[in-house]
Amino acid sequence: MTAIRNIVILTGAGISAESGLATFRAEDGLWEDHRVEDVATPEAFARDPALVQRFYDLRRAAVLAAEPNPAHAALARLDREWTGELLIVTQNIDDLHERAGAARVLHMHGEALSAWCTACNTRHRWTASLSGDPPCPACGSPALRPDIVWFGEMPYEMDRIFAALADADLFVSIGTSGAVYPAAGFVQAARDAGAATLELNLDRSLGSRLFDETRLGPASVLVPDWVAGVLRR
Numbered sequence: 001m002t003a004i005r006n007i008v009i010l011t012g013a014g015i016s017a018e019s020g021l022a023t024f025r026a027e028d029g030l031w032e033d034h035r036v037e038d039v040a041t042p043e044a045f046a047r048d049p050a051l052v053q054r055f056y057d058l059r060r061a062a063v064l065a066a067e068p069n070p071a072h073a074a075l076a077r078l079d080r081e082w083t084g085e086l087l088i089v090t091q092n093i094d095d096l097h098e099r100a101g102a103a104r105v106l107h108m109h110g111e112a113l114s115a116w117c118t119a120c121n122t123r124h125r126w127t128a129s130l131s132g133d134p135p136c137p138a139c140g141s142p143a144l145r146p147d148i149v150w151f152g153e154m155p156y157e158m159d160r161i162f163a164a165l166a167d168a169d170l171f172v173s174i175g176t177s178g179a180v181y182p183a184a185g186f187v188q189a190a191r192d193a194g195a196a197t198l199e200l201n202l203d204r205s206l207g208s209r210l211f212d213e214t215r216l217g218p219a220s221v222l223v224p225d226w227v228a229g230v231l232r233r
Helices: 013-017 040-045 049-065 070-081 096-100 160-167 183-192 217-231
Strands: 007-011 086-090 105-107 110-117 122-127 144-148 170-172 196-201 213-216
Touching: 007 070, 007 160, 007 183, 013 070, 013 160, 049 086, 049 110, 049 144, 070 086, 070 096, 070 217, 086 160, 160 183, 170 183, 170 217, 183 196, 196 217, 213 217
Parallel strands: 007 086, 007 170, 086 105, 170 196, 196 213
Antiparallel strands: 110 122, 110 144
16 A cells, blocks of 8 residues: 555534534535525525625534534644645534644635625634624725635635645545535545545445445544544554
8 A cells, every 4th residue: 555645634514513513404405494595605695695694693603602522633633743744625614623723724615703805805804793794804895794605606725625635645534425516526536646535424425435445433433543543654
């Protein structure tokens, strides 16, 4: 087996569910009792900005109340101790990876604790409400929106992600459904580059057949065990 030097990790809702954060979409197609189309598209924001701002105010409050779990802590340990290249790509909008201590993190879908001014294109850490059109700290315009990638918008830093996948020796998917593109295509990109692939998930995903190995169970158990094994190499 090729020696592992470069690791790319994709994390999804399953890693934060054990911290009490709701998964993106329930089996009934709703997200916190809302249709995704009503709260997570540019069209929804144009149609009813007050509803969308209230929805993300609640998401922001939930993130602030949550705490990292052992899976986040294990990846932070890997970040500290792994001397090779490492990139943790998260689909999650929470900051639990960072609060656990990880630094090599990329939020492809944006961040709940960030506000984006569409007038001056600046981003600001934001922990308060965005309802009521507060002014942008940079330009004063009431043009702040959640710094979230909605359906129909391009995820952040895709060039950087695919460059990392092209150089990866190991790709690990943690707590993801394998249903949402482009993230669902990362395992194939890693395979095409010759990387080993591992899935850690509560249940088998839609893309499980593409992984060299799938381990099933809670992220808070599987991830610390995997990290301990990697760091013993």
